[in-house]
Amino acid sequence: MSFVTLVTPVIVISLILLVITILLSIADRLLVTYGKCRIVVHQEDQEKEFTVEGGDFLLSALTTNGVEITSSCAGKASCGYCKCRVLEGGGQILPTEEVFMSREEKLSGMRLACQVKVKSDLDIFIPDFLTTVRGIVKNKTYDTKLRWRFIKDGQDSLIPEPRIIKLDPEDETAVDRILDEYADMPGAAVPILQRINSTFNYLPEPVLRRTAKRLNMPMSSIYRLATFYNAFSLKPKGRNVIRVCMGTSCYVKGGGRILEGVQRKLGIAVGENTEDLNFALETVSCIGCCGQSPVISINDEIYGYFKVDMIDDVLHTYC
Amino acid sequence: MTPIKNRGFHGGYRFRNFEASPLDKLAAAGVPSKVTISLMQGFSDEVACLVQPGVQVKAGQIIGRDDERVSSPVHASVNGKVVKIEKLEYLGSEVAAVTISSDGTDGWQALQGYSARWDSLTAEQIETLIYLSGASGAGRSGIPTRFKSSIISCDDVEEVIIHGVESEMYGPLSGALLTGDCLSKFADGVKILRKMLPKAGFHVAMNAERESLIAGVSDALSGNDWVEVCGLQSRYPADYDEVLVSTVLGRSVPAGHLAAHIGVIVLDIRDVLSVYEAVVEGKPVIERTVALCGPGFTENPHVRVRIGTPLEHVIGGNLRADKAWRFLRNSALTGERFLEMTQTIDRNCDAVIAVHENDGREMFAFVQPGPRKDSYTPTFLSAILGGKLTKRGETNLHGEERPCISCGFCEEVCPAGLIPHHLFHYVERNIIDETLLRFKIYDCIDCNLCAYVCPSKITLGRHIKSGKDKLINEGLTCPRPPFALKGTGTQKD
């Protein structure tokens, strides 16, 4: 291989690069001029403001300015994770984004950050990571279309609801006590959560936030733990868990009617709690007492040969 | 005399030879011991009650009236005493109903100012009579009078269509309604209406197959160039307002509009007879002619029934006991079920249908030739043997629900030119947006024929209806006419 065969390609490519660079920079100078654009970001409970050079995509403008936003495809409009709400500026929604948006989302100005070009001043709202994860967990899929639930009339549940509930001092000390107890133990997240769960009967969000801060763990990791174990509940859960067996034999012998009766009695659906948090209602597919069917269980107590008219008596013992 | 037209419409289906169709025979059901009269009759709003429990009332006495809202007065239909007033369910809403126990007498109180020589009456007098008799609540949009309580005013009426097309599987026969002197009463009724609505053109649309009847009506109305008599194919749903307007007048009713919005009033034969009775005989609407159809009855006459009569009285002993029956109001395709025998006949009721509640299983049902089975496709013997066999009307589903196979039957029969299965897919998948508007979901006239013919047993009609409801929830309502009610100044659909 001669010297020339190696050098000429290098020279050629440098020349081509040079030409292209000149061309592009001329074009850049002449064609695209948006000037400075101010971006206001509302996120969780904070607000951020910065100025960027126009012409770039919102996603990269955000990441370079230290605003975290989830994205896994890095700007190819194929994952749909980088959703944010553009309150002002941003222009029309693009066909590439529509796939990921429900009707309400479109109406409420939801956009994909990777598709919005910064051409003017922008005012955007970024939902917090937790909401996103919750949506994913709730729907058990990564269907980005369904990630956010909306209340009616185009109002999303993200802004108006004062979700950042402050802990009252009493609870705060309770949490701190638990956290202090495990302060020196590494990897104690799960036992801490267990303790919190048994103290509060569920995992309140502000407590989780506090825990995350104290343990110096990202909220997402805590959240992953909290949703992984069935024993943890993110919603307040009734003190007495009623489980109605819907296994084959119980169902045949009237489990459905019993469930209906309990639902009517308590006024709640399966998976819900009574307002006073006294009862939670669940169904199970088999308790293992098919011989006594139909069966319901309350906490760990099992009631066999159950009849609809027994509901009142049994529930009263737990009131 | 205007020539008979035989204009059809796209789609539709001819129901032929269902067993126990009503006969051309008129009977009276007698006075019931107790009637319950709802204070909302037909399309109107609920009217204010004018009586208290314990009061003696006479048949024909007005017991409910509200001149400021879309309504017509409601009358006591029997002589007797008001027993109670309570809220009852009526067409899906809670409405006050007056229960009157009858003293068994037959008479009724005539309206003031009626005259057997109706041509001596002024238009105003006729309007008053029609309003007070309650006949102004007839049809889907009512007969306009000068009172505030109708949807349009008399001057806005351009055309009046009076129909007796008999397109339903089970329904009243115009032949039975126009027996004897009823024919001349009918003709006079039309003339009375004409006097009241002098600018309107009149069209009487009859079943084209009843040639003698058409000839009779034409004779009775001959010499009047403002009325034309036409024969229509009796394909379901030929008697829907939207379809009548387009077949008879060649105009179309825009989606979400009533025929009245474009200046057309659609009435049926009984409404015209009520007008005659009110003006000439002073008789308010206290009776209705109801056809007893279906194999559940031992015989199938038309009976004259007091309004508010409970179903059990109407049926009387006229019921076969060998099977379970389902009683339907007005129509086998769109009507509701009578859930209890105490439910009553209202002004809008024109047929009580008893069909076999067939939850029995049939061996190899799907390969049987089916000489007595009706089908849109000529796949049963009955279609080949044609008119010789009567068909069974029963509530069996005749098959399991399956995914749509796009066979296109629903599109072929749809009188509104929609593609029902396409709309159904959107509604089923809960895709409720502009697309549904684009495919004209609001053009659907709820005739339910698509659900009738569907081999996959999909209840297309109900899905489309729920699609409309969901659309309204989404805020995508049908473009409504810019039309304020005469009476209230508010819009009403």
Added chain:
Amino acid sequence: MKAVRSLLDKLYTVPQLARFKPVIGAADAILYGTNETTHAAPHVVDNIDIKRYMSLVIVALLPAVAAAFFLFGWRVIAIIMVSYMAGGAVEVIFAIIRKHDIHEGFLITGLIFPLVLPPTTPLWVVAVGVVFGTMFGKEMFGGTGRNIFNPALVGRLFITIAFPAIMTMNWQTPFASGPEAITTATPLTTFKSTAQTSTINPSVVEAGTEQVLFTNAGAVKKATQNPQSEFAGVQVYCMGDAAYEKAAHHRRIEEGKASRLVSYGDLLIGKEPGSMGETCRLAILAGGLLLIGLRVSNWRIPVSYMTTVFIFAAVGSHFLPAKIAPPMFQVLAGGLLFGAMFMATDPITSPFTKAGKYIFGISCGVLTVLIRSFSGYVEGVMFSIVIMNAFTPLIDQMVLMFKYRPVKA
């Protein structure tokens, strides 16, 4: 019958059989019909259901099956059995896993699929094809009514591409059995190979020509009337009886040198080799017309399909006789009639709009003639129908786009 009833009732309650509920349910529904009644309006419904709808297609296919049995013998029954069993197994497995009822659509797939196979197809290939077709063509989309492609054709296409040697080289002559009955040629193949080696429709048969092929009687007349034609030693092939009659009794053509390449009469009654169900065209026509008469299948697609093939072939064979076979032959040969009558008309996989149906039929016709004439494959019906199946949603959406203007909300 009581015994069957009580047996079924008992089966429902056996917990071990809970998984197989779809199977029991299907048997129950077929034996006894339904006991369900309408819930709300319409209270009375049409008597036709999917079972009857589908079974009518089977009835319409029976003439073709009977003809196949008559022409090719017991093997036909064996192939149909294998198809039903293997495909049925897939259907049942999916029904159990996905917990839906067993749908009747399979009854048709299981019968149409064997009918488009050569009678010599090995049984394991039949099984592979039907399993693939049912699974990839139908179940993966969600079962009957939700599929995009005709499952029978997908299966047939798959084994055609996968096992070209088996699927295109072995055909059986009707009414014959044994090894000598195996032939490599169907009428379409014969035309293609003869057309390559012959002079086609010459107006002058020049001396030294070895083979000529006349595609119609008119060409024979023209050539024989030309005084310069030299027929000595020329092998004359004729398409159709009319041309053959003219050539065989013509004084200028040597005795025994004229032969009939294909007889349209034989094609019609099924005496030419071909796939099992597609050979007896009369039986297919009978079945197809029955379906159209019963409104189970729509006339628009078969009519536009066959008309297009006829017109396109008529024009094409006039200009390019060496490539494009004459129209009558195109319509009768191969699987065209069967495809047009039973497969292109499948309502699920063809457009539901009227204009779409015409577009579908016409495109199928054009593609069929193109593929038959120019591609490496001899038969184009199944390719064209599957290609158009793929285009079906697009056609429908385009038609709807023009028919319904968008609404601004």
Added chain:
Amino acid sequence: MAHLLTLFIAAILTHNIALTYLLGMCPFVSLSRTRKTAFGMSVAVIFVVTLTAAINWPIYHLILVPTHSELIYYIVFIIVIAATVQLVEMIMERFFPPLQSAFGIFLPLITVNCTVLAVSVFMVLREYSFAATVMFAFGSAVGWMVAIMIVAAINERLALVGNVPKGLRGTAIIMIIAGIIALAFLGFGGMVDVK
């Protein structure tokens, strides 16, 4: 001329870049959910593929070949493609804003679309003339459009009627659909050739 037409048809039917060469699959999968995106993307692809092939041909034959630098043609091609896309986008944005919002938004996604580079590479491997290159590029892009439009329409239909098993939704069912279409397109085999 006839040759060019054959080349064009071959690039659509027998040598379809998506169905035979299996190229351009990433956007094929992600943008075939609705016809709107599929159409926008394919129009952009047609434009860019044809344009870049037309630019790359002279660069290869007039610069790289004379200087014996064929070795680096990948780099040159990809740079040219990236730069062209960027330039086109800028020009569009400046002068044709409506076009930009309809098709221009797909341009950034095209840079990583293998179709664009593949067409230029095929041009080198098959030694096409300039006219043939343009025709082949145009045909390939149209072929890609045909494929993605079919799949997009099928996807829309499936969204309405389909009941695809959960694991199959998305990429997998698109693969199956594309497979069946590819199977059917094999029927054109032998009709025309790209050579």
Added chain:
Amino acid sequence: MSTKQLFDGEDRKILKTGYTREHPIFVVGLGICSALAVSNKVENAIAMGVGVTFVLIATAVIISSLRSLIPQRARIITYMIAIASFVIIVQKFLDAFTPAISEALGPYVALIITNCIIMGRAEAFYVTRSVRHSVIDAVGNGIGYSYTLIAIAAIREVLGFGTLLGFQVTPDGWEKWVVMSMAPGAFFLLGTAIWISRAITERSSGEEEGE
């Protein structure tokens, strides 16, 4: 220094994500073109897998070490130049040592440049993370990509050619499934593979198929 420190939990997690939770083909849906096109024979698949892994690693090294130097706007072009240069090396290497495979792969080697996996990982990971993590991620993704390719190729080769790595493995009477060596076979197999992998992950995370 013990092995544990050399290769800690974080590293292992990154490595594992590459071929499990963020499997480039099954989960993220990247690099499908080449997975389809070159999986007709195992040897091609191996060559391609190794090639892609090499380019991934090299790109990871270059980009993550230069990440602070790369100007924002010229990012993509820089990646491409880097990737393209490595691809040329791979191409020359294949040309020199395994000309048959090089011939079989044809333009698909060049198309590694536009392989979405590399661009995607570069954009999403390498540009923000340390060299060490980037390399581990590259290896993880390379493994995920390669084993998928090889597995699919094995099935296609056995069914389509009756061989495995060129050796006859099927009995003599075996009828070759020609379709498996063609494009449709690739589509069907990859589709099914994605289906199976998703079904397995869904089953393992305790989800039932809902309707």
